[in-house]
Amino acid sequence: MKTGDPSSPNKYFGMYLMSESIDKPFNADGAKKMDSIAKGPFAPIYPIIADQIMDVCKITSGSCIDLGCGPAHLAIAVARVSDLAIDAVDSSPDMLTIATENIKEAGLSGCVRVVNGDVHALPYEDSSVDIIISRGSLFFWNDLNKAFLEIYRVLRPNGRTFIGGGFGTDALKEEIFRKMRSIDPKWEKNAEKRLKMQQSDKIPKALEAAGVADYEIRRDLAGFWIIMRK
Ligand code: SAM
Numbered sequence: 001m002k003t004g005d006p007s008s009p010n011k012y013f014g015m016y017l018m019s020e021s022i023d024k025p026f027n028a029d030g031a032k033k034m035d036s037i038a039k040g041p042f043a044p045i046y047p048i049i050a051d052q053i054m055d056v057c058k059i060t061s062g063s064c065i066d067l068g069c070g071p072a073h074l075a076i077a078v079a080r081v082s083d084l085a086i087d088a089v090d091s092s093p094d095m096l097t098i099a100t101e102n103i104k105e106a107g108l109s110g111c112v113r114v115v116n117g118d119v120h121a122l123p124y125e126d127s128s129v130d131i132i133i134s135r136g137s138l139f140f141w142n143d144l145n146k147a148f149l150e151i152y153r154v155l156r157p158n159g160r161t162f163i164g165g166g167f168g169t170d171a172l173k174e175e176i177f178r179k180m181r182s183i184d185p186k187w188e189k190n191a192e193k194r195l196k197m198q199q200s201d202k203i204p205k206a207l208e209a210a211g212v213a214d215y216e217i218r219r220d221l222a223g224f225w226i227i228m229r230k
Pocket of ligand 1: 026034038067068069070071072073074089090091092095117118119120134135136137140141142
């Protein structure tokens with residue numbers, strides 16, 4: 001596992017540029033890059049976000065989907081602080097190959113399983129999932145209306161979502177941005193694109209078009225999170 005050297009991030013991550021770049025497909029190389037960054041500068045954020053999910057959603061057992069799970073670091077962190085049965089869902093088979101290894105290495109194969117699926121056509125029954133979480137994936141979804149329609153369809157009554165992007169705490173966010181700026185020439189530009197999307201009315205409009213009557217958009221918790229309630 002590459003853990004990086006904070007004094008010289010380029011030394012370890014220089015070859016793993018642009019993993020969260022908006023324009024990067026999640027093929028085998030992209031998946032390796034994402035995993036490297038998730039195990040490096042992003043590593044501390046996942047347990048913090050898992051705690052935030054538990055505090056905000058207050059659902060600690062039942063079924064959970066991590067949408068666009070990537071290498072499954074958030075799914076793993078949530079499994080460690082809950083009794084949820086988690087499906088780590090991603091449309092990229094290459095991401096899921098790495099996710100499978102990470103879940104096995106964490107000793108969590110019994111409670112986290114990988115599922116190849118697309119947010120625009122989720123392979124789940126109506127009203128069947130207690131909590132749907134997702135970090136850093138919605139920026140890549142082609143059709144937000146369709147995605148939210150699907151998410152709301154599979155969410156169980158009294159279910160919650162925690163969907164968006166975030167870095168745990170303001171201090172961690174600052175530190176990660178500093179490191180990522182030095183290793184990814186596109187980081188700044190893509191961070192701006194993500195911020196623009198978060199601030200536009202595109203997301204509330206898509207939620208309303210999908211018939212999500214009860215939702216909240218939280219811009220605290222060092223991130224941007226959509227909490228739907230059904
Ligand atoms: N959630 C992980 C994390 O925070 O470490 C990975 C984030 S990565 C930046 C975005 C992930 O979303 C990728 O693994 C990508 O394959 C997945 N993704 C993009 N579009 C998707 C879609 N339409 N359906 C399912 N997954 C998708």
